[in-house]
Amino acid sequence: MDLDGRHxxxxxxxxxxxxxxxxxxxxxPNFSAFDDVEDAVSAAAAEGVQVMGVSNxxxxxxxxxxxxxxxxxxxxxxxxxxxxxxxxxxLASATKVNDPGNPGRIYLCGKGAxxxxxxxxxxxxxxxxxxAADADRxxxxxxxxxxxxxxxxxxxxxxxxxxxxxxxxRAGVPRDWVVLQERHVAxxxxxxxxxxxxxxxxxxxxxxxxxxxxxAPVEDAVAVQGEIRARLMKAGRPAFVPESPVSxxxxxxxxxELDAIPCYPTLADGASPICGWETPPETLAQRVxxxxxxxxxxxxxxxxxxxxxxxxxxxxxxxxxxTAGTEHNTSQRIxxxxxxxxxxxxSDAVRDIFWEGTCxxxxxxxxxxRGQPGFTDRSGRPNDAFPDAExxxxxxxxxxxxxxxxxxxxxxxxxxxxx
Numbered sequence: 001m002d003l004d005g006r007h008x009x010x011x012x013x014x015x016x017x018x019x020x021x022x023x024x025x026x027x028x029p030n031f032s033a034f035d036d037v038e039d040a041v042s043a044a045a046a047e048g049v050q051v052m053g054v055s056n057x058x059x060x061x062x063x064x065x066x067x068x069x070x071x072x073x074x075x076x077x078x079x080x081x082x083x084x085x086x087x088x089x090x091l092a093s094a095t096k097v098n099d100p101g102n103p104g105r106i107y108l109c110g111k112g113a114x115x116x117x118x119x120x121x122x123x124x125x126x127x128x129x130x131x132a133a134d135a136d137r138x139x140x141x142x143x144x145x146x147x148x149x150x151x152x153x154x155x156x157x158x159x160x161x162x163x164x165x166x167x168x169x170r171a172g173v174p175r176d177w178v179v180l181q182e183r184h185v186a187x188x189x190x191x192x193x194x195x196x197x198x199x200x201x202x203x204x205x206x207x208x209x210x211x212x213x214x215x216a217p218v219e220d221a222v223a224v225q226g227e228i229r230a231r232l233m234k235a236g237r238p239a240f241v242p243e244s245p246v247s248x249x250x251x252x253x254x255x256x257e258l259d260a261i262p263c264y265p266t267l268a269d270g271a272s273p274i275c276g277w278e279t280p281p282e283t284l285a286q287r288v289x290x291x292x293x294x295x296x297x298x299x300x301x302x303x304x305x306x307x308x309x310x311x312x313x314x315x316x317x318x319x320x321x322x323t324a325g326t327e328h329n330t331s332q333r334i335x336x337x338x339x340x341x342x343x344x345x346x347s348d349a350v351r352d353i354f355w356e357g358t359c360x361x362x363x364x365x366x367x368x369x370r371g372q373p374g375f376t377d378r379s380g381r382p383n384d385a386f387p388d389a390e391x392x393x394x395x396x397x398x399x400x401x402x403x404x405x406x407x408x409x410x411x412x413x414x415x416x417x418x419x
Contacts (some may be wrong), residue, residue, distance in 0.1 A: 001189070003217045005338075012212070016260070016399040017357075017364075017380070018351065018352070018355045018417075019050035019051055019404065020047070020048050020049050020050055020051075020336075020337055020409060021049065021050065021051035021052070021053075021324075021355060021358040022049055022051070022052055022053065022283075022324070022325050022326055022336050022337070022338055023027040023051070023052075023053035023055075023080065023111065023323040023324065023325045023358055023361065024042065024053060024055045024080065024109070024265075024297060024299065024324075024325020024326065024327055025040060025053065025054055025055065025076055025325060025327065025328050025336075026051060026052050026055060026056055026080075026082075026327055026328055026329040027056065027066060027093065028040075028041045028050070028167070028170065028171035028173070028177045029059070029061060029062065029167055029168060029171040029173050029177050029179075030056045030057055030058075030181065030329070031085055031181045031183035031184050031187075031329055031330075032153075032309050032328055032329060033328040033329075033330060033332060033334070034170050034328065034330055034333075035170060035171075035335045036170070036171050037062055037065050037066045037069060037171070037276070038065070038069045039065075039232035040231050040328070041066065041069040041070055041072075041073050041075060042069075042073070043333070043336060044073070044075060045073040045074070045075060045337050045365070046130045047335065047336045047337060047339070048252045049075060049336050049403060050074070050075060050098075050404070051078060051362070052075050052077060052078065052324065052336075053077070053078030053079070053080050053111070053323075053358075053361070054066050054074070054077070054078070054080060054119070054167060055080035055081065055082045055325065055327075056080075056081070056082065057081075057082050057083070057084075057134075058127070058130065058131045058179040059131070059177050059178075059179060060079070060081065060113075060115045060175065061173075061177050062171075062173060063077075063079055063115040063116075064115075064116070065389060067079075067116075069310065070228075073348070073410075074408060076362065076403075076404050076407050076408060078112060078358075078361055078362060078365060079112065079113045079114070079115045079260075079365065080109055080110055080111050080112070080113060080114055080260065080263075080375060081095075081109065081110040081254075081255060081260060082107065082108070082109050082249075082265070083106065083107070083108045083109075083110075083241070083246065083254065084106075084107055084108075084109075084130075084246075085105070085106045085107075085232060085245050085246050085247060085248040085250065085251035085252075086104050086105050086109055086245045086246075087104050087107065087248045088104065088247070089104075090103065090104040090106075090248065090277070091103055091104025091105075091192070092104070093309040094215060095153070095276055095277055095312070095370055096273060096275040096276055097213075097275055097278070098264075098265060098266065098267040098277075098278065099267075099275075099409065100267070100271035100275055101234065101235065102235070102243075105243075105245060105266050106248050106249070106251075107249045107262070108252065108255065108262065108263070108265070108290070109176050109255075109262075109263040109297060110256075110258055110260025110261065110262060110263060111260055111263045111265075111295055111323065111361045111364070111365075112259070112260055112261050112361040112362070112364040112365035112368065112374065112375070113255075113258040113259055113260035113261075113365070114258065114259035114365070114368050115258070116369070117259065117305065117369065118418055119257070120257050122253065122257050122277045123254060123257035123258055126246065126250050126251075126253060126257070127254060128195060128338060129246060129250075130245075130246050130254075131179050133243070133244040133246070134179055134180075134181075134243075135179055135243070135267065136244075136299050137241050137243060137244070138160055138179075138180040138181075138185060139160050139240075140185070140241045141182075141185065141233065141239055141240075142158060142159060142160045142163065142185055142251050142347070144156075144234060144238065144239035144241070145185065145189055145228075145233070145239045146159075147191075147317065148182075148209055148232060148238050148239055149205070149209055149266070150191060150208075151208070151209075152190065152209035153204070153205050153210035154193055154197070154205050154270060155210075156189065156192040156196075156197060158188055158192060159191065160180065162186060162234065163180060163184060163188045164180055164184075166188070167184055167338055169182070177371075179254075180235055182229055182270075183229070184328070185233070186225040186226075186228040186233065187225050187228045187331070188219055189228055190224045190225045191221075191226070192230060194207065194224075195204075197221050199335070202207075202217050202224075203217040206224070208222070208225070209231075210227070210231040210232065211231075211238075212231075214227060216357075222330065222331045222332060222333065225331065226330075231388050233361045237257070248291075248297040251379065252291075252292060256378050256379070256380050258375075259279065259311075259368040259374070259378070261295045261321075261360075261361065261364055261375055262292060262293045262295065262374050262376070262380060263293065263295035263296060263297050263323070264288045264293045264295070264296045265296075265297050265298075265299070266278065266296055266297065266298050266311055267301070267302065268281075268298070268303050268308075269303050269304055269307045270299070270302030272285045272290075272305060273404055277355065280314075281310045281311045281313075281314035281315075282314045282317075284311070284314070285314045285315050285318035285320060286318065288315070288318075288320060289292050289318060289320065290317075292380040293320070294319070294320055294321065294359065294380075294382055294389075295320060295321045295323070295360075295361075296311075296315045296320050296321070296322050296323075296376070297322065297323045297324065297325060298311060298312065298322065298323075298338075299324070299325055299326060299327050299338070299339045300324055300338045300339060300341070300346055300379075301326060301338070301339060301340065301341055302340055302341060302359060303340060303341055304340060304342065304359075305342065305344055305346060305347070306339045308340055308346050308350055309346070309347055309349075312346075312350045312353050312354070313349075313350075316353050318320055318390075319390065319393070320388030321356065321357040321360045321361075321375075321393055322354060322356075322357045322400055323345070323358055323361060324338035324348060324352055324354040324357075325358040326338055338354070346368070347362065356393065356397045357397075357405075358400070359396070359397040359398075359399075359401045359403075359404065360375055360393060360396040360397050360399030360400055361375075361400065361404070362400035362404055362415075363375070363396045363397070363399040363400035363403060364376070364396065364401050366399075366400075373385065375392070375396050
């Protein structure tokens with residue numbers, strides 16, 4: 001039976017008329033390529049994006065502004081969440097999952113959340129715990145960096161509060177919406193370096209700070225930020241502070257408490273070699289299902305086209321919906337369309353699967369916001385009103401496609417979907 005009670009096969013969305021969708025974008029006050037959330041939506045609209053999903057860490061109060069901007073731009077907004085978790089068993093066996101630098105660490109996303117509904121006590125407690133752990137890490141890391149640069153000849157006076165206030169001012173949000181990330185801090189020290197020193201004086205300071213010659217062009221802000229993170233802030237480096245991620249079980253629980261579909265963000269050949277847990281694709285699909293995850297996502301800009309094909313095909317064959325995004329979590333303004341690492345589009349078949357997944361998320365979000373059963377329930381179980389995964393996916397995809405088609409032409413109608 002279809003979602004509206006009609007019987008019969010639901011036609012999956014096809015290539016013809018497929019809107020451009022991006023289901024994973026970080027917007028300020030998360031570290032982002034954009035100045036503020038309105039800038040992100042404007043960029044999406046300018047490139048023809050018609051469905052846009054945000055996927056921020058820690059604080060989601062910016063989602064109201066995102067929804068308003070999306071409505072005004074005629075874009076259907078989707079709401080997501082991203083979390084960093086750890087599995088102690090995989091940590092003990094030194095298994096790398098979807099983080100090539102940290103065994104046992106698992107990035108986890110949620111798709112189709114209900115950010116405008118009151119949070120449960122469990123959600124509040126879990127979110128507060130994750131936020132506090134990251135905030136404490138930055139409180140300890142910034143003084144280490146400040147001292148390291150001072151010893152190298154650059155006195156900055158940078159503090160956690162000062163950096164956070166600057167992030168809040170740039171994004172146009174209250175200070176308490178900001179949880180600093182490594183990239184925020186690296187950018188603050190890069191900007192201090194560039195403000196105080198001319199290009200011909202930067203290399204010696206960086207060499208002393210890094211304990212070796214810098215490989216970044218001293219005029220390239222993004223490259224210097226990346227090298228500050230790699231040379232000073234990562235494991236074994238002078239300003240490293242261990243992370244305290246929540247357990248995978250707690251991260252999974254939090255996604256469900258936010259009414260979202262738990263989703264596995266796939267790194268694939270974004271790491272070299274591919275993390276052991278993620279290969280081969282068919283085995284990964286079964287591991288994802290065993291974790292209670294019925295959705296997966298790729299950031300194709302990390303991947304070769306043939307790798308995107310292999311993973312998306314394996315996921316979908318296993319009854320897992322798949323979406324695609326760009327993250328935009330660096331200062332680089334890459335295209336909003338999810339493209340492969342070589343700049344090519346994924347195949348038509350893969351883009352059909354990405355669109356199908358986007359439609360499922362849209363339907364789930366719309367239904368859960370109204371207290372109705374979604375694609376998965378609060379326990380993570382797939383909706384049991386359907387005889388099998390294929391019927392469930394096709395039915396939700398059809399409903400989502402109808403919602404999107406109804407909302408994109410008339411921006412004012414999107415508000416009914418978003419809220």
